[in-house]
Structures are given as C-alpha cells and as structure tokens.
Amino acid sequence: MGIADNLKTIGKKIPQNVKLIAVSKTKPVEIIQEAYDFGHRIFGENKPQELRDKQAIMPKDIEWHFIGHLQTNKVKYIAPFVSLIHGVDSLKVLNEINKQAIRNDRVIDCLIQIDIAHEETKFGLLEDQARELLNSDEFRSMKNVRICGLMGIGSITNDLNKTRGEFKELKTTFLKLKEEFFLKEDSFSEVSMGMSSDYSLAIEEGSTMVRIGSSIFGERDYLK
Numbered sequence: 001m002g003i004a005d006n007l008k009t010i011g012k013k014i015p016q017n018v019k020l021i022a023v024s025k026t027k028p029v030e031i032i033q034e035a036y037d038f039g040h041r042i043f044g045e046n047k048p049q050e051l052r053d054k055q056a057i058m059p060k061d062i063e064w065h066f067i068g069h070l071q072t073n074k075v076k077y078i079a080p081f082v083s084l085i086h087g088v089d090s091l092k093v094l095n096e097i098n099k100q101a102i103r104n105d106r107v108i109d110c111l112i113q114i115d116i117a118h119e120e121t122k123f124g125l126l127e128d129q130a131r132e133l134l135n136s137d138e139f140r141s142m143k144n145v146r147i148c149g150l151m152g153i154g155s156i157t158n159d160l161n162k163t164r165g166e167f168k169e170l171k172t173t174f175l176k177l178k179e180e181f182f183l184k185e186d187s188f189s190e191v192s193m194g195m196s197s198d199y200s201l202a203i204e205e206g207s208t209m210v211r212i213g214s215s216i217f218g219e220r221d222y223l224k
C-alpha cells in the first residue's frame with residue numbers, strides 16, 4: 001500500500017473534528033511530498049534542525065508541528081514558522097519559546113506535555129507541576145505564547161487497558177486545568193494523544209489530535 005492509500009484508510013477511521021498529524025520524522029522530503037500531493041497539510045517532526053531544513057524546501061502552506069522533546073538552545077530553529085509545539089515540559093523552555101516568538105513578532109501555540117506513562121525515558125510534567133507552571137508569575141507575564149491544550153504519550157505496552165487508563169487520565173487533567181485556568185479561552189481545546197498503535201483508543205477517550213507516523217509512511221529506519 002502506498003502513502004495515499006494509507007492516508008485514505010486512516011482518514012476513514014478519524015472523525016472530522018480530530019486532526020491528523022502525519023509524523024514524517026526521518027523521512028526524506030520526496031516521501032513527504034507524496035502525502036502533500038494527496039492533499040495532506042499537517043506534518044510532525046521531532047528534530048529542530050531536520051524540521052527547519054524540510055520547512056525551507058517544502059511548500060509554504062504546510063502546517064509544521066514540533067512533537068518531540070525541545071531543548072532550549074534549539075527553539076530558535078523552529079520559532080519563525082512552527083504552527084504548534086506539542087511537548088512543552090518546563091517553564092524554562094516556555095520562556096525561551098516566548099523570547100524567540102517576540103524576536104519573530106508572532107505568538108507561538110504550545111501544548112503542555114503531561115507525563116501519563118511514568119516511564120523513565122519519557123518527558124512531561126505531572127498534573128501538579130503543570131498547575132504550578134500555569135500559576136507562576138513568570139508564565140503569566142509571557143505574551144507571545146498561547147497554551148492550546150495538553151499532549152501525552154502512552155506507555156509502550158500491549159496492555160490496551162493500561163493505555164486507555166493513561167488517555168483517560170490525560171483527558172481528566174485537561175478538563176481540570178481548563179476549568180481552573182482557561183474557562184474563558186476557547187483556544188485551550190486540544191488533547192494530543194494517540195499514535196499508530198493506539199490512535200483509535202485515543203479517539204475513543206477524547207483525543208483531538210492524533211500523531212501518526214509508521215502507519216502512514218512505513219517503519220522508520222534509524223540506522224540509515
């Protein structure tokens with residue numbers, strides 16, 4: 001099956017109100033162009049320089065999402081154009097995003113990453129840490145970032161009940177923080193959860209954005 005077929009198949013399984021982020025990390029621009037030619041416009045990458053280089057040569061109506069762990073010193077590579085940063089997990093990186101957004105005379109949309117899997121290798125804040133960030137004077141003074149919701153990555157497991165529980169937890173945290181901090185802000189509306197192996201489950205639990213790579217582009221070859 002080709003990329004267009006994959007997009008068609010996945011498109012049928014995703015409700016209209018759920019956005020599909022086609023995760024193109026490690027894939028060359030020729031491959032991404034195939035998805036673009038099919039009509040897809042939202043792509044996700046997890047390495048700032050790779051994202052910058054691809055953005056520079058690909059059509060300008062693409063919405064680029066940064067989905068990985070973002071280091072402070074690399075925000076500058078993506079700040080001029082990025083549509084949404086999914087993985088904000090500290091006040092420090094948010095502060096840098098705000099600074100770079102000012103420099104580029106724009107507002108950058110962000111999601112706070114919540115640690116739902118509790119695995120050593122995964123990033124993200126606990127609910128109370130997110131609350132602390134949102135309550136801080138430093139955050140309140142930032143005018144060039146807009147928090148549009150939350151993002152989470154499920155555990156690596158075959159236990160779908162565990163994954164479902166994690167997604168439920170993320171949705172619950174979203175509703176609580178919405179109530180506490182963003183009741184009047186319609187823009188706080190996104191719950192980014194679900195990947196190739198678990199996106200149907202994520203949608204059942206209230207995902208508004210699924211990030212799908214291998215089911216669209218095939219397995220990634222990290223050794224190349």
Ligand SMILES: *Cc1c(COP(=O)(O)O)cnc(C)c1O
Nearest residue numbers: 023046067195196211212213214
């Ligand atoms: C790579 C990646 C994805 C996509 O993973 P697939 O299993 O290939 O669909 C989604 N989210 C994040 C944060 C990723 O790093």
